[in-house]
Amino acid sequence: MRSATGETTRPCPQCGAGIRADNRFVDWCAACDWNVDPAGPEERPERLERMRRALARRHGEKLLAEVTTGGTPSPGRDAPALLAQAIALGVHGVTLALTAGGIWWVVSGWGGAGMVPGLFLLALAWPLRPRLPGLPEEGPLLHRAEAPELYALIDEVARVAGTRGVDVIAVDAEANAAVTTYGVRGRRLLVLGLPLWEILTPRQRIALLGHELGHYGHGDVRHGLVVGTAYRSLTTWRYYFTPIADPTPGEMVVNLFYVVPYSLLQGVLMLLDQLTLRAAQRAEYLADSVAARAGSTEAAVGLMDRLLVADSAAAVLRIEANRVRAARRGGRRTEDREGELWEHLAARMDAIPEHEYERRRRAGVLRGHSVDSTHPPTHLRRECLLAGGSVPAAVAVDGERERRIAAELADARSTVARKIVRDGFDG
Template identity: 30%
Template sequence: MRASLPAVRALALLLGFYLITVGALAAIVGLDIGLTAASNHQGGPALVETWGVSLVLAYPLVRGLLVGLSGSRTRRSGVRVRPGDQPRLWQRVERTAQAMGVRPPAEIWLVDHPQAAVSQDSRLLGLVPGRRRMVLGLPLLHGLTASELDAVVAHELGHFAHGDTRLSALTTRNRAGLQQVLSRYSSEDGGPGQWLNGVFAGYARFCLRSSQATARRQELAADAAAARFAGPDALIGALRATVTMPRAHHGYLIGFRDIGRELGLAPQADQVYPGFQAFLQTDSWRQERDRLTDDPPRERQSPYDSHPPMAERIERLRQLPARDASAADPTPAHTLLDRPTETCAMVVASRPGAADQREVDWDTLAAAAGRAELDRETAGLRDAARAILRRRPDQLPALLDAVDEGRWKEIADWMPREGMSRTVSSDAGRSMTESAAADALYSWALTTLVDQDRGRWLLNWDQGHHLDLDPGLDATLGPALDTALDPGARDTTPLRRLLRLDQQVSP
């Protein structure tokens, strides 16, 4: 009886969505019929407009109803690996499934984001179980030991053991229908659309509240099952990795892999995960990982979150009997993959949009991203120089000529104000803009040095991509720039000489 209650609840919530949707459609149709009858069949522009508005309102409801009936059909990302492709990974999963007393998944998918999950197809509203799938994220595998991977797999298979996934089709259909409706009705536009948004948003909150207690019990039961198989310490380590590895992966994307995304560039697929592994070995990331482990960030949980707070889960696991530490397998989980470089490259290449990016080596990527960074930093000053100097060319010697003529403040004042400089007083804003112009001139000088092959962009796993200047340049560039912009000196000669512009004459 207790096991059937979630099924009854899931079915009732889905039927509730259907009833609300059909009721809203019936209300729209009834209103239109009433307005048509009231107009004495005279028609006219007002009636056409009324029916047009009704169609706009009804369309999201019909879409949501169809999605709710058929379920969300999204393209599966990642790479499916068969037993012949990854025998050691499959053997480990099958061994865990046998120990848990459940059927192993029929499919294992490797994906390019930190995730571990299971799903199950079903027929007859979840009464007949179908194919089981397991999803494992490569970033997570690079942060787990083999024992911790066992704990993760055991936790996910624990959902199969308790039948948690058999009802996922009902829940998914309900969620997909609600999302379809809510995504098309604005809560701020006013009118019937806002009212419908409020109705469906309220029902969505009711669905989440109704299923939260059951979902949290399922997570704790899966934790207990995983701890019995792999040991509490292994699961605690895996849970901590679910906090640290998304942080690591996000930092790696921002600082390394995606630095050329706006340029249509990406690192070579077979170098992405070797690069991630190198990033994980840096002192900066290890210190950040230790900080996150010793002092976890305060968890911001939605009141509708299906997972209990991480601290509660770890505290429950600590109360369980510990397992002999010598039984733990410290082997890095990603080494269980056969042909790891080739496998990871296939997963990277399967990302949506990956085919639209040109693959380059890390040095080329760093150079392109660095040049684009300097171009962004100098864009405002270049625009100002073109506007003030008019027909004079957009070249650094021409700008330095203007500095010698005492026109620096005029050029700097033309630059657009950004950030805080837009909210402060005029004098303070002008001072901040002049400082930004000086920074832009510094970046322009760096661009010149790079063009002269006296500086080059390098990639360091600790520092990211950075500019390495020839010896002595870094120490002398700043003073030369200060001399050029000093109101009491206004001497651009040292800067021209440093940049080898003293022999150039601007037209």
């Protein structure tokens, strides 16, 4: 039977219950979960992988219970996080020792062969040096004078999070958002992905800002100054010692010398990952609580649902970009189509029915906890928000303020739309 919306009803091939069939979305059965996760892993994992997943599930369930009962410390204050910072300080200590030793050899052996070991030590220290991230090289940057209304909104949300606002906003084509610091002074950067921003309601946008600024308020060990720079240093060294692929006989000898340092670096990186993983997941839950306080529990839950279908937003943008490029090859004007890119995206995402969201949530339950993800499963984050009770929004925007913010983002929207059409969408 076909409904007015184009849906049909047919029996489930597994249990016989009636299921909705819609060629826009995956067919699945709500009664027996048939085909609820068609993209999920089909092969049975090996024993070690099953053990790792079981351990990740137990840790994740324990963390969820701690967060929902309010018995979890802030990130950075538990023993694993403190050990991670100690290891990171050790990495920086090696860099300092290499630098000091190199300088001593160069100075004491100035003008002679004694400079050689000093230069060698300095050459080793150089790639291990702490490197602070800078501003993104691509994408529009919005400063406070260019978007005063958006910055004022961010400042309001920051007060709810118990922190201050950001110094720069970078707009890009990723279906995501993030905060970080840059430069020696640790200035704050908000990376705002328009494909995500454009599919959210005004209150969900406030919840998104609350979540991101919540990372500043609660601290994020993995991306902090000490651990973050050590992680980048170790990653650089691992790159230098990565065995050569398809080596020649001479390169095989080089690979033999690489085995020990590469294995050591890989081991330290894996240890840092595991030590900071729990703190990173805890930070996500705490940031979600800020999202609820800023935009309301309802908006924060809606944000979780939108994150579940972020890959659909990516698919829509690819389709729209391909259409614009095809029209351009046909000699037609495409400026209007580029300008309508975001409106088409929002309309397509608003048309996603509730049963597709439910399928995504059930698929998340089946997949469970990832052994190495810094984010808890989205369905558990949603569950944690609902368990905390309904919280009203502390920050609100009216229609006029929404229009002013949209006007401030207008040039960035056009720039990012042109980039997506020109380069395609990979976010």
